[in-house]
Amino acid sequence: MKSLSLPTWLVLFVLLPACASVQSLPEQDSAAAKLFVSQCRACHALPHPGRNSPDEWSHILAVMDQRMVERFGKGLAEEERDVLLTYLRENAR
Numbered sequence: 001m002k003s004l005s006l007p008t009w010l011v012l013f014v015l016l017p018a019c020a021s022v023q024s025l026p027e028q029d030s031a032a033a034k035l036f037v038s039q040c041r042a043c044h045a046l047p048h049p050g051r052n053s054p055d056e057w058s059h060i061l062a063v064m065d066q067r068m069v070e071r072f073g074k075g076l077a078e079e080e081r082d083v084l085l086t087y088l089r090e091n092a093r
């Protein structure tokens with residue numbers, strides 16, 4: 001019997017688990033994760049923290065704050081922004 005090639009093993013044991021983990025949020029039960037869920041899916045699907053680098057998150061969060069001001073007339077409170085930024089940067093890629 002032909003044994004499985006290295007690329008096949010990579011797909012089975014590296015790529016598939018990586019895809020599966022995209023479904024669940026880091027530190028799901030923390031206050032920060034809950035704030036993230038409540039604030040960040042009003043306008044689009046919840047983005048995974050691992051999709052961006054820490055510096056990208058700093059920029060994106062500032063833009064999102066602006067989008068909230070445009071849409072709701074109110075952005076994030078300062079401490080909410082701090083909590084979210086820390087959470088996103090800690091769990092960034």
Ligand code: HEC
Nearest residue numbers: 039040041042043044047060061063064067068071072084
């Ligand atoms: C008021 C609506 C609104 C809320 C609330 C909102 N977003 Fe967005 N988001 C947008 C819009 C609109 C875009 C499309 C890009 C743009 O217009 O800047 C976007 C795009 C994004 C993108 C893709 C941008 C890129 O450059 O890859 C990310 C990531 C994102 N939002 C994260 C968040 C996070 C994190 C939060 C919570 C803090 C959040 N969003 C809350 C409106 C919102």
